[in-house]
Amino acid sequence: MAKDILRKSEVFYDNFDRKPGLDKMTTTYCPGCGHGILHKLVAEALEDFGVQDRTMFVSPVGCSVFAYYYFDVGNIQAAHGRAPAVATALKRANPESIVIDYQGDGDLAAIGGAEILNAANRGEGITVFFVNNATYGMTGGQMAPTTLIGQQTMTTPKGRTVANEGYPIKMSEIISTLKAPVYVERVMLGDVKSIRKARKSVRKAIQIQIEQNGFSFIEVLASCPSNLKKTPIDSQNWVREVLQENYPLGVYKDISAKFVSPDKSKTPVNYKDLPKVLNIEETNIDKNRIAEFTNKQFHEQFKIAGFGGQGVLSLGIVLSEMGMRHDFQVSWIPSYGPEMRGGTANCSVQLSSKNIGSPVVDRPTVLVAMNRPSIDKFEDSVAENGYIFYDSSLIDIEPQRKDINIIAIPATKIADDLGTTKVANMVIVGAIIEKLGIMSKDVVLDSIGEVIKKQKLININKRAILKGVEFIQNLTK
Amino acid sequence: MGKQFLKGNEAVVKGAILAGCTAYYGYPITPASEIAHAAAKYLPLAGGTFVQAESEVAAINMVYGAAGAGQRVMTASSGPGISLKTEGISYCAGAELPCVIVSITRGGPGLGNIGPEQSDYNQLVKGGGHGCYKTIVLAPNSVQEMCDFGLMAFDLADKYRTPVIIAADGFIGQMMEPVNFPEPVKVFPAKPWAIKGTKETRKNVISSIELDFDDLERHNIKLQKKYAIIEEQEVRYEEYRTDDAEIILVCYGIASRVVQSAIDNLRAEGIKAGMFRPITLFPFPHERISQLCDKASNFLTVEMSNGQMNDDVRLSVEGKKPVHLLSRYGGNVHTIKEIHAKVIKIMR
Numbered sequence: 001m002a003k004d005i006l007r008k009s010e011v012f013y014d015n016f017d018r019k020p021g022l023d024k025m026t027t028t029y030c031p032g033c034g035h036g037i038l039h040k041l042v043a044e045a046l047e048d049f050g051v052q053d054r055t056m057f058v059s060p061v062g063c064s065v066f067a068y069y070y071f072d073v074g075n076i077q078a079a080h081g082r083a084p085a086v087a088t089a090l091k092r093a094n095p096e097s098i099v100i101d102y103q104g105d106g107d108l109a110a111i112g113g114a115e116i117l118n119a120a121n122r123g124e125g126i127t128v129f130f131v132n133n134a135t136y137g138m139t140g141g142q143m144a145p146t147t148l149i150g151q152q153t154m155t156t157p158k159g160r161t162v163a164n165e166g167y168p169i170k171m172s173e174i175i176s177t178l179k180a181p182v183y184v185e186r187v188m189l190g191d192v193k194s195i196r197k198a199r200k201s202v203r204k205a206i207q208i209q210i211e212q213n214g215f216s217f218i219e220v221l222a223s224c225p226s227n228l229k230k231t232p233i234d235s236q237n238w239v240r241e242v243l244q245e246n247y248p249l250g251v252y253k254d255i256s257a258k259f260v261s262p263d264k265s266k267t268p269v270n271y272k273d274l275p276k277v278l279n280i281e282e283t284n285i286d287k288n289r290i291a292e293f294t295n296k297q298f299h300e301q302f303k304i305a306g307f308g309g310q311g312v313l314s315l316g317i318v319l320s321e322m323g324m325r326h327d328f329q330v331s332w333i334p335s336y337g338p339e340m341r342g343g344t345a346n347c348s349v350q351l352s353s354k355n356i357g358s359p360v361v362d363r364p365t366v367l368v369a370m371n372r373p374s375i376d377k378f379e380d381s382v383a384e385n386g387y388i389f390y391d392s393s394l395i396d397i398e399p400q401r402k403d404i405n406i407i408a409i410p411a412t413k414i415a416d417d418l419g420t421t422k423v424a425n426m427v428i429v430g431a432i433i434e435k436l437g438i439m440s441k442d443v444v445l446d447s448i449g450e451v452i453k454k455q456k457l458i459n460i461n462k463r464a465i466l467k468g469v470e471f472i473q474n475l476t477k
Numbered sequence: 478m479g480k481q482f483l484k485g486n487e488a489v490v491k492g493a494i495l496a497g498c499t500a501y502y503g504y505p506i507t508p509a510s511e512i513a514h515a516a517a518k519y520l521p522l523a524g525g526t527f528v529q530a531e532s533e534v535a536a537i538n539m540v541y542g543a544a545g546a547g548q549r550v551m552t553a554s555s556g557p558g559i560s561l562k563t564e565g566i567s568y569c570a571g572a573e574l575p576c577v578i579v580s581i582t583r584g585g586p587g588l589g590n591i592g593p594e595q596s597d598y599n600q601l602v603k604g605g606g607h608g609c610y611k612t613i614v615l616a617p618n619s620v621q622e623m624c625d626f627g628l629m630a631f632d633l634a635d636k637y638r639t640p641v642i643i644a645a646d647g648f649i650g651q652m653m654e655p656v657n658f659p660e661p662v663k664v665f666p667a668k669p670w671a672i673k674g675t676k677e678t679r680k681n682v683i684s685s686i687e688l689d690f691d692d693l694e695r696h697n698i699k700l701q702k703k704y705a706i707i708e709e710q711e712v713r714y715e716e717y718r719t720d721d722a723e724i725i726l727v728c729y730g731i732a733s734r735v736v737q738s739a740i741d742n743l744r745a746e747g748i749k750a751g752m753f754r755p756i757t758l759f760p761f762p763h764e765r766i767s768q769l770c771d772k773a774s775n776f777l778t779v780e781m782s783n784g785q786m787n788d789d790v791r792l793s794v795e796g797k798k799p800v801h802l803l804s805r806y807g808g809n810v811h812t813i814k815e816i817h818a819k820v821i822k823i824m825r
Contacts (some may be wrong), residue, residue, distance in 0.1 A: 020692065079541075088539055274661045
């Protein structure tokens with residue numbers, strides 16, 4: 001029990017200085033409104049548990065939007081319906097804090113349906129107070145998702161009908177079907193006795209957050225005399241006699257006795273360890289090994305094309321990675337758009353001694369064709385004196401151009417002989433490196449292990465590259 | 478720091494983490510999803526938080542909460558997702574919460590497609606959401622800049638207590654280039670206004686509501702003053718061969734990469750073309766473009782939209798010189814050839 005119920009809780013400001021106007025003593029709530037009572041129950045609990053400094057209160061859109069006028073805790077105001085999302089991030093930013101998510105029925109059950117459902121489902125360690133007064137208070141008495149059948153509001157002037165508006169939403173029942181929530185109860189502010197009961201539930205819900213970091217949901221049936229167009233007494237009677245009939249009170253879920261929060265702790269990382277964590281540690285390439293290649297002036301534009309699954313994109317990535325290790329300017333871009341469908345793939349790669357402008361390759365100096373459609377599609381685009389490397393084990397036609405260098409290489413057959421078709425692309429990598437002479441073979445072979453992710457595949461990829469190199473060497477012998 | 482070959486979408490996450498970003502809240506959408514993938518992979522390793530939100534709307538409101546708690550926080554999305562986020566961005570701007578939003582623009586309107594476009598310029602640069610607010614908008618044109626702007630965005634966001642948008646397109650997000658990584662940020666600005674569930678921050682309130690008309694007017698005037706300072710101090714742009722240029726091609730993002738190649742070709746033929754690339758779309762480099770009017774006889778905006786940035790170029794030129802527009806849409810990037818042809822046509 002609070003020590004002195006006649007005293008304003010310490011968790012309330014003495015004067016409501018944030019409130020505009022001259023009156024800094026009274027609240028913005030109408031006489032008989034449920035918010036005042038619930039605010040008091042929450043404030044007293046926060047005081048009694050000694051968590052005022054640790055508490056952050058999320059004010060929703062609705063009549064309680066100005067909760068920060070009253071609660072002397074950390075305050076944040078949320079967009080309509082989004083309080084559970086805001087509360088999620090607050091709690092995760094400061095796991096030791098106590099986060100109060102306070103929402104009305106339109107805010108929580110209509111526009112914010114997704115947010116409350118998912119915050120509950122994630123089991124955020126927050127406490128939700130859901131004020132159900134069956135109407136939109138602040139906007140002037142429109143229908144709420146919880147408005148009763150037959151209840152007249154500004155937007156259901158003849159009363160809510162099943163035909164037009166459907167049935168009232170029962171949030172406690174819905175939330176209690178989820179696995180993560182620890183404690184779900186519906187209470188009411190209908191008379192002194194029910195308020196005392198509500199007080200217990202409020203305290204228990206906050207306590208579950210403090211002690212167990214669990215999600216609690218307290219639905220509070222409350223009155224809105226102004227929009228019900230009733231006196232405070234009559235509207236409280238209505239809560240007790242009518243609203244309660246439609247929204248049965250009680251504990252819908254309580255697993256607090258055995259609930260243990262999953263471990264949500266994080267291990268902070270020192271900035272010194274960040275490069276390791278991000279996999280961006282210094283790479284050491286011996287400058288002497290690449291010296292003879294870095295002085296050359298060149299700009300090669302590759303179009304690499306084939307069926308999906310032939311390793312077309314990774315062929316481009318390997319060339320690019322190796323280019324980077326030679327301090328070249330490099331760009332890689334996958335084919336983009338409709339041609340990605342239908343099983344064909346291509347990518348554009350550029351390796352250059354100077355800055356690369358457009359990463360798009362329209363006029364390749366090197367075309368790598370791993371299937372026949374690639375020849376059909378790209379042969380004409382190859383620049384004069386350029387190259388076509390094509391997999392002659394799969395392509396049964398020969399390119400027709402006479403002004404370019406055409407290298408037929410049975411890459412798939414060579415790869416099959418090595419034991420796996422999958423390294424046909426690396427055979428072509430080897431051929432390109434040998435033919436163009438723009439990179440150090442040793443550097444490529446030594447660093448391929450940094451690019452191929454699977455350790456057991458490194459050797460076969462190396463062998464495939466060497467086979468490609470040898471193939472070119474044998475051609476020119 | 479090392480050098481790594483990676484996608485723009487991954488580089489921006491690594492840059493952000495080096496900048497001290499400790500939280501990412503997002504929702505999947507192509508072509509921005511790799512950002513979420515990288516954040517999901519690396520943030521928990523770096524001691525941070527990654528949550529896949531239930532919606533774009535929830536994600537930006539989680540960003541609002543995390544920023545309110547003083548975290549360096551980011552999210553990313555594309556076209557339709559950014560549309561959904563604009564309400565939340567307006568709240569962040571109104572409550573003066575620093576955060577970083579990456580937009581990997583795709584083809585629109587509606588569901589459009591997943592190709593690169595620059596059709597969300599107005600959405601990103603002109604506010605997008607409700608109310609008189611602006612966001613700083615950075616437009617990278619390389620993977621290196623995706624990383625670098627990841628860092629710069631957080632500094633600017635904290636400096637001005639404002640959301641900062643990194644406006645890239647599907648192409649910049651998907652392409653791979655080598656990146657030289659900068660050193661991690663070690664010193665962070667104090668945020669005495671944040672709420673952290675502590676005694677010191679108990680007095681704070683994060684809100685964008687001002688019921689009194691005069692109070693809200695004062696708040697708006699304060700915001701406009703902030704934007705004026707940003708316009709004065711944070712303009713960034715790049716010029717390429719503009720010194721003696723007779724025609725200046727104005728462009729940003731992937732379009733500027735293609736234009737750069739086109740300029741080299743035009744110069745090789747003796748045509749004096751130059752490129753002007755706004756790096757900050759807000760603040761827009763109006764003044765510099767105005768100065769360039771003294772040199773150039775023509776301007777050509779090369780833009781993958783219906784000329785949304787071109788409106789700003791025309792505002793800068795103020796009718797002093799002809800301003801032309803070359804648009805592409807639907808995921809198509811301009812070719813060097815068509816830019817070349819357009820310039821020849823104008824200059825003939």
